[in-house]
Amino acid sequence: MLARVRSGALMGIDAVVVECEVDMAMGLPYFNVVGLPEGAVRESKVRVVSALKNCGFELPQKRITVNLAPADIRKEGAAFELPIALGVLAAAKLMEEEPLGRYLFGGELSLDGWVKPIRGVLPLAVAARDGGYEGVMVPAANAAEAALVEGIQVLAVNNLREAVEHLTGEKPLAAFTRERGSPALSRGRSTPLDMSDVRGQADIKTALELAAAGGHNVMLCGPPGSGKTMLARRLPGILPTMTFDEALEVTKIYSVLGLLGDDQTMMRERPFRAPHHTISDAGLVGGGPTTRPGELSLAHHGVLFLDELPEFRKNVLEVLRQPLEEGSIHLARATQHVTYPCRVMMVAAMNPCPCGYFNVPGRNCQCKDYRVFDYHSRVSGPLLDRIDITLQTRPVEYHHIARADGEEPPSAYYRERVEAARERQRARYRDEPGVYCNAQMPARLLRRYCKPSPKAESMLEKAVHTFGLSARAHDRILKLARSRADLEGHERIEDVDVQLAIDCRQMDRRGWLHTNTHGGPAPVQQNTAFNQVRRPERDSWPPEDP
Incomplete structure (x- = not known):
C-alpha cells in the first residue's frame, strides 16, 4: 500500500x-x-x-x-x-x-x-x-x-x-494559540550598555546617531583607547525597535540555525554580531558543505561589527562588496543555490597605523610612511566607497574623563530622535516593499526623495570635483543628507545637511595620511560641520538644574 x-x-x-x-x-x-x-x-x-x-x-x-x-x-x-x-x-x-x-x-x-x-x-x-x-x-x-x-x-x-x-479523531487536540504580550514579544531591551558610559567624543556620537537614523555603514579610525569599540557596542541601544516584518525575517534565520533560545519565540532585539578577524570568508557570508548562513546574515537588520578591520584577510573583506550593496548574498554550490538576506549596518574600527599613534597629537608614531600606507591599503577603495561615514576618533581629554555621572546624554536621548526619524522614513516608504530606511533606498527613489536646495546642490557638486568622489559616493552622500534632514524634521535637504554628510567621509580625503613638513604627524582633522548641528551637551542635555 x-x-x-x-x-x-x-x-x-x-x-x-x-x-x-x-x-x-x-x-x-x-x-x-x-x-x-x-x-x-x-x-x-x-x-x-x-x-x-x-x-x-x-x-x-x-x-x-x-x-x-x-x-x-x-x-x-x-x-x-x-x-x-x-x-x-x-x-x-x-x-x-x-x-x-x-x-x-x-x-x-x-x-x-x-x-x-x-x-x-x-x-x-x-x-x-x-x-x-x-x-x-x-x-x-x-x-x-x-x-x-x-x-x-x-x-x-x-x-x-x-x-x-x-x-484518527480519538482525542482531538486544541489548536495552539499564542499569548498576546508575552515576554518573548515584548519591546524591552536586555542590553545594559548605555551611551552615557562613553566620555566625550560628541562628534562621533552625533555621527552614530545619524547612522542609526538611516541605517548607514560606519568606519571609525583612531588610536587605541579612544572609544571605538565602546561606541560600536552601544549602537544597538539607540537603534529603533524592529517592525514585525523585520523581526520575522531575522527570526527565520535564527530558526534555521537553531539559535532561538528555549524561552525565545521571536527575535525582538536587533542582532549585534562581532566576528573575530580570523574568520573565513564562508564563516562571514555563509557557505560550507550545507550552505549555512554566515555572520553577515545573522546580523540581518542589525549591526555587523568588524573590529581591527585591516587584520581581516583580504579575500574575506572583498566578499563584502556585493552583499553590502544588494542586501543579499547568493551562494551557488554543486547541489543547490540559496539566497540569504543581509541588510546590515556595518560598523568597522581600525587603528591609524600598526602602532596605533599615527596622526595623534602628543604621541610619537614609530611606523615608517610606507608601513602606514600599506596598512591602509588592506582596506580596498571599492569597499571604502560603500561606507557612508568614515571618521577619525581623537584621544579623550581629561576634563571629559573626569565628568560626573549624568553629564553625558543616555542612549534613550538618541533613541528618541532616531525613532522619530525612522517613523518619517516608514511613512515615506510605506508603498515600497523591502525598504525600511534611507540606506536601503534604491536608485529609482533617490531623485524623488533626495532633492537638495540649490545651495546644497552646488556644495555637493564642488565636493565631487574636489575630492574625486564616485557616483556611488555621490548617492550615499545624498542618502546621508536625507537622514540628517529626517533627524531635524525638515522635508528638503539643506546645505548644512549636505555639508555634514560630506564631512562624514573623511577617508575620501587622503591628505590626512601625509606627514607635515617637520616630519611629525599632521594635526587631526576637525569635523567642521558638526559645529552647526544639534548637540545634546549644549541644547537639551543635561537638563537644567532646578
Whole structure:
C-alpha cells in the first residue's frame, strides 16, 4: 500500500514542501529511505521503527520504502521522522490517509515516541500558509514559534501517540494559540550598555546617531583607547525597535540555525554580531558543505561589527562588496543555490597605523610612511566607497574623563530622535516593499526623495570635483543628507545637511595620511560641520538644574 505525508526541506531560510511517499510491499522485512537524504535522514528509519514499537504499534513484516520528493533537493535534519512514522502507519492501514493531506508535519522522534524540537519551524509554517494547507503539526516546544504565522492552525504534540489520536479523531487536540504580550514579544531591551558610559567624543556620537537614523555603514579610525569599540557596542541601544516584518525575517534565520533560545519565540532585539578577524570568508557570508548562513546574515537588520578591520584577510573583506550593496548574498554550490538576506549596518574600527599613534597629537608614531600606507591599503577603495561615514576618533581629554555621572546624554536621548526619524522614513516608504530606511533606498527613489536646495546642490557638486568622489559616493552622500534632514524634521535637504554628510567621509580625503613638513604627524582633522548641528551637551542635555 502507498501513503503520502507532506513535510518541508530547508532551502536557505525558506522551506520547500516535501512529499514523503511510503510504500509497503511484500518481501523480506527491510526499511529504505531514498530521495537524496543526508546522514541524519538515513538514520531516521531506526528511530522510526523503535518509536512505533514502543508506542504500541505492531508493524507487518513487509518491505518499506520511503521516497522524499522532489528527489533533487538535499534533505537534512531530523524533521522528517514524524511524517515518516505517520506515513508508515497509513500505509499499514493502521490509520486513514485523508487527515494527513491537511497539514505539514515536522518533528524528531526519540526511541520511546516522544517528539523533540527541530530547526526551521517558522519557515515550515510559512510554507504551510503559502501552500494553502490547514496548518502544521510540530513539537510542543516549537509551537509558539510556528504560531507567529497567522492564518494557519498549529497543532502541538508531545509524543507520537498524541499525533495519531488527533488524526484518527480519538482525542482531538486544541489548536495552539499564542499569548498576546508575552515576554518573548515584548519591546524591552536586555542590553545594559548605555551611551552615557562613553566620555566625550560628541562628534562621533552625533555621527552614530545619524547612522542609526538611516541605517548607514560606519568606519571609525583612531588610536587605541579612544572609544571605538565602546561606541560600536552601544549602537544597538539607540537603534529603533524592529517592525514585525523585520523581526520575522531575522527570526527565520535564527530558526534555521537553531539559535532561538528555549524561552525565545521571536527575535525582538536587533542582532549585534562581532566576528573575530580570523574568520573565513564562508564563516562571514555563509557557505560550507550545507550552505549555512554566515555572520553577515545573522546580523540581518542589525549591526555587523568588524573590529581591527585591516587584520581581516583580504579575500574575506572583498566578499563584502556585493552583499553590502544588494542586501543579499547568493551562494551557488554543486547541489543547490540559496539566497540569504543581509541588510546590515556595518560598523568597522581600525587603528591609524600598526602602532596605533599615527596622526595623534602628543604621541610619537614609530611606523615608517610606507608601513602606514600599506596598512591602509588592506582596506580596498571599492569597499571604502560603500561606507557612508568614515571618521577619525581623537584621544579623550581629561576634563571629559573626569565628568560626573549624568553629564553625558543616555542612549534613550538618541533613541528618541532616531525613532522619530525612522517613523518619517516608514511613512515615506510605506508603498515600497523591502525598504525600511534611507540606506536601503534604491536608485529609482533617490531623485524623488533626495532633492537638495540649490545651495546644497552646488556644495555637493564642488565636493565631487574636489575630492574625486564616485557616483556611488555621490548617492550615499545624498542618502546621508536625507537622514540628517529626517533627524531635524525638515522635508528638503539643506546645505548644512549636505555639508555634514560630506564631512562624514573623511577617508575620501587622503591628505590626512601625509606627514607635515617637520616630519611629525599632521594635526587631526576637525569635523567642521558638526559645529552647526544639534548637540545634546549644549541644547537639551543635561537638563537644567532646578
